[in-house]
Amino acid sequence: MAGHIQDRWYKTEPGTDGKPHRVKTDRHGSGLRYRARYIGPDGTEKSKSFADRQKRQADQWLAQIEADMTRGQYIDPKTARTTFKQYAEKWLGSQTTDPNTRASVDAQIRRHAIPYLGLRPIESFQPSHIREWLSELEKAVPASSYRRVIFGNVSGIFTAAVEDRLRTTNPCRSRSVTAPSRAPGRVRPWTTEQASAVRAGLPDRFRAMADAASGCGLRQGEIFGLPIDEVGFDTGWLHVGYQVKDVGGHLVFAPPKRGKVRDVPLPQRVAGALQAHITAFPPVEVTLPWLTPDGPPVTKRLLFSREESGAVRRSDFNTYAWKPALVSAGIIPEPVKGQRHQSAREHGMHALRHFYASVLLDAGENVKALSGYLGHSDPGFTLRVYTHLMPSSDGRARRAVDKLYESLGWATAPRPDGP
Secondary structure, eight states, X not given: OOEEEEETTEEEEEOTTSSEEEEEOTTTTSSOOEEEEEEOTTSOEEEEEEOTTOHHHHHHHHHHHHHHHHHTOOOOHHHHTOBHHHHHHHHHHTOOSOHHHHHHHHHHHHHHTHHHHTTSBGGGOOHHHHHHHHHHHHHHOOOHHHHHHHHHHHHHHXXXXXXXXXXXXXXXXXXXXXXXXXXXXXXXXXXXXXXXXHHHHSOGGGHHHHHHHHHHOOOHHHHHTOBGGGEETTTTEEEEOOEEEEETTEEEEEOSGGGOOEEEEOOHHHHHHHHHHHHHSOOEEEEEEBSSTTSOEEXXXXXXXXXXXXXXXXXXXXXXXXXXXXXXXXSSOOOOTTXXXXXXXXXXXXXXXXXXXXXXXXXXXXXXHHHHHHTOSOHHHHHHHHGGGSOOHHHHHHHHHHHHHHHHTOOOOOOTTOO
């Protein structure tokens, strides 16, 4: 047995005859009678009290504790009472990922998980609670891909709770719990007309951003953090070494995503658009901390800035410049007066990177080179995302033979009775 049962209504004392006798204690008849006691793996005493006539339940409880210890599935009853909110906040505080990623995960958990799951003890969760939460989440977050990200983070919290011995299982991994589906696998790039219409809808001050995205494949943050001295007008190359990120409401300079510093070709037309932008809106010196809000200050002369001369903030740009441009291009509807624009994750500025990739693949650029231009860590990832946009081998074969026939003067009109 892992411990013993104390009867708090009786005690044993030596009688006048020298033999032990059971006598009533001062607590007899009041309060919980039995206290099951044992020593936990941490060396401290644990206990649980039971009412009169519940000694059998106390014995069974101690037997279960002993079995759990033997199987390595013991959970401290006190820590098991920790609520989801308490443990989630501890989990969030221990994350060591990129600051911007931490801020995003923190916002997801606090906005979409803690309000629904926060007060329940983490040990008490059943798969049914997760199914009910997912049903509520579907009402609040229409995008299945974003729900899947949130679900993955909540599942990560429960996995950590299992490893910290607050639970024995992860309820998110139950067979009866269906994770939100993945986003549609195929990228559907904008047409030239759509990309052109969105560009035309941007304010003059930001219009050349569309050229940097659709003509060089830069990410939004990389465009915001593009210094004038990184644009090689004379060499025909553009160096991508910085981005502007929002970390907890503070703008900072940081390297590109995953530290993938790179050089991309600078087409003449894009260079011309950037030069025209520089003439109309001269570069501005901007000083921001490096990587974290308390990092060392770094100063760069940025191509793109706000009218007040500071760095462009993503949320402001998306709300007041990008989404109105999507409306003017007919990609999303005009919002009802007094309401926000429609959610448009699939039509974010990243859509211009997809457009850039589709143009290069259509022109015959190889995947390895495109992967480098986009700053992907693995050409295989680029291939998985864009393989359906690559010209088919049968199409290339037809064009090659047609070109040969034309060069030899063999080209003739198709016969009317067959191909």
